[in-house]
Amino acid sequence: MSVPVLSVRDLSKVYGEGDARVHALRGVSLTVERGDYVAIMGASGSGKSTLMNILGCLDVPSSGRYLIEGTDVGSLDERRLAVLRNRKIGFVFQSFNLIPRMSALANVELPMAYGGVGAAERRARALAALERVGLADRVRHEPNELSGGQQQRVAVARALVTAPSLLLADEPTGNLDTASTRDVLEIFDELNVSGRTIVIITHEDDVAEHAKRVVRLVDGRIVDDRRQAPAEGAPPRARTPEVPA
């Protein structure tokens, strides 16, 4: 069996000091295989966002081990951590987090700029990624000229343009209307069909239904880990691709 994309052991995270100590995570262990589509669910305060930030290498755990494709993240220095975020992880935020006053194209090119990809190749790949999320006609628009759904699709394009092994999405549909939510989830389904490993955080059952596996967090512990579909193959809600709306 191949090395899991993601593997955490006994992960815990404590915020604050003394009386104000908060245990956001209390020993979480999770393994995600290549090609899987995992939804992490939980009420607010359950620690799911904390877990996501640690998985995305945006935050460091108080204790526990975290391996991405066999590499121990805790042993990496700042520089190699940046390379890891750049190459292996694509992150989609709830609030899109595009850089203002930069065109959609420039936003999508940005990770490749930090990754040292040449200008011509960068442009071609960014355009391909934007086309994939159905925004080929919006490449010159700045974030404030795009709707929420369009901004999130730009963010998805930015996350997948470096071909990362792991796509992390923190409530990607939290700020979107129903139609945009459907668009974004469709893109995720397609990406998973084409073999991309996806971990998504949500508190909506509709969104979780798209995943092959649903993990529930309560008070910083995993209380339920249910498989809805095999890790190999198409996600349960995936449809045959249509002409994008």
Add this chain to the structure above:
Amino acid sequence: MSRFEILRFALRGLAANKLRSFLTTLGILIGVAAVILLVAFGEGASRSIQQNIQRLGSNTLTVSASFAGGGPGGFAGGRGRGGGGPRTQARQLTLDDARALTDRAQAPSVRSVSPVVTANGTAAVYEGTSHTVSQLVGTYPSYFEATNKVVEKGSYFVNDDVVAARKVMVVGRTVADELFGAADPVGRQVTVSGVPFTVVGVLRELGSSGMQDADDVAIVPLPAVQQSLTGFGPLGSIIVQATGADTTDAAQDEVTAILDQRHGIAPGGAADYRILNQAALQETVSSTIGVFTALLGAVAAISLLVGGIGITNIMLVTVTERTREIGIRKAIGAPRSAILGQFLTEATVLSLAGGLAGVLVALAGSRLPVAGIQPVVVPSSIALALGVSVGIGLFFGGYPANRAAKLRPIQALRHE
């Protein structure tokens, strides 16, 4: 990530807030321009004063009478000349003193000696036109060379004129203009205190130096002015020209020795004359001006520093305001060096643009004379001001940039 890429990000960051970038640049611009301009002004003032001193003559010593030493009841109590006996009166400078200084054996460094008698504010009349000549100088022909006075039209008077006490006169440009207007003054007669003088030459224009008009002058043979105006009293001063620039000090020593002997002054005693060494004067003035320039430069440096603090302030604000953006960039894999590079480049571009603009403004500004002084740009001040402004950008921009680059992505992202 290439340097070019980082520069592109930095320029985009600056362009996002044009007014702020402009104002910050302006702060540095003013600082740099002030440093260069004030130093240029100091240098200009220094050169102008040096020129004025050089106008006094080259390699000359001016010996004039002094009443500080030797006089009755003078303070030089320790001189002990003739024990407690009555003091000899301070001696004036005489023609004999001047002749003694021409002794080649005793004063080998002396090239020429010109005794000078000056009458101030003498009225000269030509055909009903009257002009008060501010300086009527009676002297020897060597005076012209010693004091860099050049006859432009006509001729100098010569030693024969002095021996014969001929009433001939060389006038300055102002005197010529006032008395004769457009007419040629050479060969005309001017009456000074009822004595007619024939104008033989006109001096080249020197230009006014501050309060005094150096061209409002008339030069005549020494005996002529003594006969008609001042009488055969003591000399006003003796102008001694040394044989070269490096012998002025030797000449001064020789003159001192001769005069001490003639005036009976013991070694180390207070003299009854003083010697103004033009080279020494120049040195003194230069060092004074140097202090003055340094002071101006220090004031300007403060404004440069204030500009630098402006950059720090703006970079702090920018970094704080864009913390979220920094978080995003780090989340998608921006290494620390790229973040640091971007903000350092922004600060450097600001300070460099301000510095270069400041240099241009200073170069343009230095073309305009201020209070009659033409500023002279000192190249090293440009290098210094530019260097300091870029240094300030790197140093003061470095702190906020480093702070931004060190943030953990999640800390930066949570920042609102």
